Ligand SMILES: NC(=O)C1=CN([C@@H]2O[C@H](COP(=O)(O)OP(=O)(O)OC[C@H]3O[C@@H](n4cnc5c(N)ncnc54)[C@H](OP(=O)(O)O)[C@@H]3O)[C@@H](O)[C@H]2O)C=CC1
């Protein structure tokens with residue numbers, strides 16, 4: 001159970017399949033609080049049969065939804081947004097209980113997640129086509145934008161609310177239907193969204209939430225020809241597998257995959273601002289975001305000063321149960337995440353890195369890990385190549401612009417990047433040279449509904465959020481009208 005909910009209807013131990021709530025059976029999935037290991041509830045273990053039923057219901061509901069005016073769709077989405085904001089404390093509590101992030105941060109995610117529904121409720125009314133000058137005297141060319149149809153979505157545990165709304169907002173605004181499979185570790189936030197969606201007036205069958213076997217549901221989603229788009233956030237490994245599985249039915253794909261973000265501090269940076277930005281970019285969600293700074297590059301002239309300031313700031317971060325007052329960092333999501341963090345720190349230290357602070361499991365036990373700063377980090381260490389996904393800040397040293405651009409781009413990933421500098425010419429040169437989908441300049445927080453979120457290389461395909469985000473759920477149809485004499 002989740003303590004202190006104002007509206008217990010939001011915590012529902014059931015999946016929503018084709019308009020019907022399905023209760024857990026004997027093989028149900030236990031959902032645990034990562035801070036305590038306690039079971040907070042159970043959800044049904046569904047598979048291909050239920051996924052097929054949800055997809056067919058979505059197909060049936062989608063035509064009527066697309067036929068409504070944009071203003072009608074917009075109003076229902078707006079009600080959904082209003083309900084999320086009105087229930088943000090309850091939604092935050094559910095999120096903290098299943099994901100572990102501090103309650104304040106969880107409520108922040110709810111507001112952030114709701115902002116995608118708000119933004120796309122507005123964008124619904126701005127899906128414009130085109131009229132193009134004809135190529136012959138009697139010809140007129142008209143371009144229509146139409147909803148792609150049924151969309152399947154698979155989402156991760158690190159943002160159990162916002163990664164759903166960033167997909168559902170544009171899909172539903174465009175006139176599509178959605179079948180969602182949330183992460184098994186954090187299904188209750190998704191289910192609460194479905195409860196509120198029903199209250200807001202989403203038509204029956206338009207939005208299903210299936211909990212259960214990732215492989216079975218995923219295989220149906222990718223194999224079923226009715227699904228015209230698959231949108232996924234998660235690991236590059238699973239993203240590549242879903243890409244392969246989607247090939248026979250030539251689906252449109254949106255993939256938000258892993259990152260390996262560089263965070264660069266030049267000699268001319270405002271160091272206090274850079275430390276503040278590093279705290280956000282590195283330690284948000286305890287380092288468990290795909291846009292988290294993974295490699296921090298500091299120029300020779302400010303290396304020691306920056307390291308000292310960052311060490312002092314990180315030493316003040318408080319780790320604990322997300323429901324406790326004043327906690328900055330929660331637990332890691334599971335034992336595998338803890339093992340990866342330990343492996344990365346152990347590898348760095350064994351190759352000569354120095355621990356400035358942290359570097360061990362937290363005394364709270366479980367999957368808690370101390371916030372950590374490492375100096376003397378070099379390119380041969382695991383932290384240089386792989387996403388750590390934990391509260392570890394490794395500080396590399398560099399000597400000039402060309403050197404750091406080479407190091408920053410030496411990765412197969414290309415999602416977020418950050419740098420701090422004041423020279424305006426350098427700002428443009430570096431921003432243009434970084435091979436990433438997103439560049440934060442003198443800021444550690446780049447995510448917002450107004451901006452296109454997404455990556456290049458192994459970090460994925462497509463963009464979410466912003467006016468570009470809705471395009472991903474639209475098909476372009478062209479009418480060639482002849483005989484206009
Ligand atoms: N880009 C990002 O934002 C994220 C990146 N990651 C990275 O990935 C690593 C592993 O995290 P993890 O949670 O395992 O990420 P996964 O990619 O395994 O999981 C993300 C989602 O995909 C589902 N999934 C897993 N396997 C399949 C499959 N075969 N077919 C269809 N769906 C599938 C999961 O379901 P289920 O939960 O039921 O297994 C979950 O809903 C992290 O350490 C991090 O490096 C992780 C999360 C988010």
Ligand SMILES: O=C(O)CCCC(=O)O
Pocket residue numbers: 156158159162163233234256288289290291447
């Ligand atoms: O980690 C992710 O999956 C996305 C990052 C969340 C955000 O900043 O929007």
